Amino acid sequence: MPGSTVEKRDYYEVLGVARDADAQVIKSAYRKLAHQYHPDKNHGAKDAEDKFKEASEAYAVLSDPEKRAKYDRFGHQNGGGFEDFGFAGGASINDIFGDIFGEMFGGGARRGRARTRGSDLRYHHELSFEEAAFGATARITIPRSKLCETCRGSGAKPGTGPRTCPTCHGQGEIRLTQGFFSIARTCHHCGGSGQVVVDKCPTCAGQGSTRDRATFEVKIPPGVDTGTAVKIEGGGEAPPVPNGSPGDLYVVIQVRDHPIFSREGTEVLCEMPISFAQAALGGQIDVPTLDGPDTLKIPSGTQTGKVFRMKARGIPSLGGGGRGDQHVRVVVETPTHLTKEQKELLERFAALSGEETHPRARSFWEKVGDLLREKTKA
Incomplete structure (x- = not known):
């Protein structure tokens, strides 16, 4: 109908949040809607694109304290929308919502370049109870990638070099216009590097890296436990680009069970059998500890289940700070096979x-x- 206008929905209603919602609630609501209606996930769906624009418009205003205050006071004035709040058409979504789409879609204009760091590696290493308590040096050998020595990581045949990507023209990203927004995506042809290899290196077949086996001496600090990870910087996979940095290697500790001892944090626990006569009369008994045998005084009339503490005979604290204690639970044995x-x-x-x-x-x-x-x- 001539002269008719479409009434804009309330921004809080669009995002499904209360008017007193804090910034984190607003951000979470927008992330959910943007992920649901993003054009990349709804190709050609006009309804989804409209909802995406609507949610983005609402977030752009409500995420800015000054613009939100203006909107709370005046609402949609004179056809409102983005232009009333200082957003002209054609704005880049990466500039407006960089923090949102950096997390959701792996970057954007400012993070669209290929990664320059190699992948991290994880290696599980088993230790004895005593090695975990007092530390050890482990020698491990792992398979991993390394920069190709022939092409030095470029992937190109010696005497040649990578060429500018014809798809993105060296930018590492492609900009797609989706109605109101300009969305940056990592170039599928070059993977975001901005370059492609035409004449591939015969050694690495253009990969820039080869498989290798690397040996490390790992110093395990005292006090580690199952699940503790020791980091070796640069011990991971080779970088995907010549000037990048390798990933890290994480050696994850698995501590074997001990036939006598168990632990709770830095405390060592053990059970010690004693005879009926020792429990009744008392005396000194030999007790195993991580430092070797030691004596423990048992008072007369000791009952089974009694726990005695031996100070500073437990596990050293990881990173220093003293040792825990050893707790000895005595169990009175009933004599058998009596004469x-x-x-x-x-x-x-x-x-x-x-x-x-x-x-x-x-x-x-x-x-x-x-x-x-x-x-x-x-």
Whole structure:
């Protein structure tokens, strides 16, 4: 109908957020909508493109404190839209929303160039309990890529060199106009480097790198545990471009179980069997530690399950700061395969034993008696 106008939707309604939403909520809402309706994911879908533009327009205003305040006060004035808030048509989406699309689509105009760093590598290395506690030096050999010695990483045959990419003309990116926006995408022909290799190196077939095996001596610090990663800078894959830098190597530690010890952080735990006589009479017992055998004093009348602490006999703190303790849980062993004489002695001991000898048993039966009396009264 002549003279009719299409009423613009409220920006908060477009993004689906409350009017008092903070910047992070607004950003998250826009990222979700932009990812859903982005033209690259909805080729030729006019409705999706319109919704993408609408969401982008709303975010451009509400993400700017000054423009948001102006919008909250005046709303859509005189046909409003971007132009009322200082956005003329043809603006680059990378300039307006660089932080959003840098995260979502791997860059844009400012990050469209090919990566210049090699990939990181991960290597799992197993250590004994003692090596993890006190540190060790490990010698490892891993397969990885290295810069081709023939072409020095260029990928081109000696005597030749890479040429300017005919698709992006050396820019490393292609700009596509999507209605209101100009969107930058990494060039598919050169991968963002801006150059292509025509005469390929015979050694690396134009890849710029070859496979190799590298050996490293890795110093494992004291106090590591399963999952600790030791970083070796430059130990990863070769860079994809001659002037790039290699990735890093992460040596991830796996600690073998110990037949005697276990650990909780820097604390070492172990169980120590003691005889009935040692528990009853007390004395000194030999206890294994990470530093070798040591003596532990057991008081008379020690009960099974009692835990004793040996200070500074645990795991050194990673990065320094002292050592943890060792906790020894004693377990009283019941004698088996008794001789006739041993049985007679125990029977005599049992006959001589009274309540004073077994205070815990006396307390237990006192509690049983109290329960029976309460049940009788009821």
